[in-house]
Amino acid sequence: MKPVIGVTPDFNAGDRKEWGGREPTYFLRARYVRAIEELGGIPLILPLVADAAGRRRLLERVDGLLLTGSGPDLPPRLYGERQRYKFPLVSERRANFELDLVHLAQTRDLPVLGICGGMQTINVACGGSLFQDLTAQMPHVLQHRQTTKAIHLAHSVDITAGSLLRKIVTKATLRVNSSHHQSVKTVAPSLIASAIAPDGVIEAIESPRHRFFLGIQWHPEFLFERHIAHRRLFQALLRAAGRTRA
Numbered sequence: 680m681k682p683v684i685g686v687t688p689d690f691n692a693g694d695r696k697e698w699g700g701r702e703p704t705y706f707l708r709a710r711y712v713r714a715i716e717e718l719g720g721i722p723l724i725l726p727l728v729a730d731a732a733g734r735r736r737l738l739e740r741v742d743g744l745l746l747t748g749s750g751p752d753l754p755p756r757l758y759g760e761r762q763r764y765k766f767p768l769v770s771e772r773r774a775n776f777e778l779d780l781v782h783l784a785q786t787r788d789l790p791v792l793g794i795c796g797g798m799q800t801i802n803v804a805c806g807g808s809l810f811q812d813l814t815a816q817m818p819h820v821l822q823h824r825q826t827t828k829a830i831h832l833a834h835s836v837d838i839t840a841g842s843l844l845r846k847i848v849t850k851a852t853l854r855v856n857s858s859h860h861q862s863v864k865t866v867a868p869s870l871i872a873s874a875i876a877p878d879g880v881i882e883a884i885e886s887p888r889h890r891f892f893l894g895i896q897w898h899p900e901f902l903f904e905r906h907i908a909h910r911r912l913f914q915a916l917l918r919a920a921g922r923t924r925a
């Protein structure tokens with residue numbers, strides 16, 4: 680039976696110019712959904728319910744979780760810092776929902792894949808922190824907001840030997856795309872860094888204590904159709920999700 684993957688959408692609470700403007704609006708790039716569907720899963724876009732019991736019931740109906748990206752950033756207060764640079768914040772509703780879902784998924788050992796902002800959410804939910812602005816805070820950092828289309832590769836990452844990520848992509852280095860201005864600063868105590876860019880930016884994190892709990896800073900939903908290593912990321916999530924009810 681095909682595994683059901685909960686997919687978190689982005690949300691405009693009615694305070695953004697784009698994505699519905701003053702009309703509260705959910706939105707989600709279709710590539711996330713297409714990757715799950717084309718590789719053998721059933722994507723289920725999750726409403727960002729505020730009720731704790733409702734979140735638990737939603738999670739009971741999925742076999743795995745995909746935390747998607749977001750243009751806006753997590754409020755730095757969530758990792759103990761004041762905001763030091765000007766950037767839009769992700770909606771409170773989405774941040775609260777996803778942080779809670781990470782904890783609920785961990786207690787059930789539900790497979791979780793976090794992409795870009797989703798990876799950052801995983802790290803913060805587990806007690807880690809972020810660089811608020813890479814170009815301001817990391818000297819000699821690479822261009823992590825590529826100017827070419829996201830279907831093109833931007834830089835390489837070195838993958839940690841023995842990590843889940845290495846087992847999935849079966850390579851020691853990987854070329855990835857890149858569309859972010861923040862990244863992991865302190866890795867959460869329960870997680871490990873499993874991919875690093877040549878400039879030292881952490882590009883993947885994972886939990887050695889869970890069967891599939893992985894965050895990646897790049898966007899494989901733009902790459903899976905043409906690059907087997909990135910296709911394997913979704914296939915591995917679906918395989919792990921297929922074992923959730925086994």
Ligand SMILES: N[C@@H](CCC(=O)NCCCC(=O)O)C(=O)O
Pocket residue numbers: 708747748749750751752753794795796797799858859860861862
């Ligand atoms: N805001 C964070 C995370 C970046 C991110 O998730 N980018 C994706 C943008 C939305 C999309 O195209 O899916 C950062 O900038 O570091």
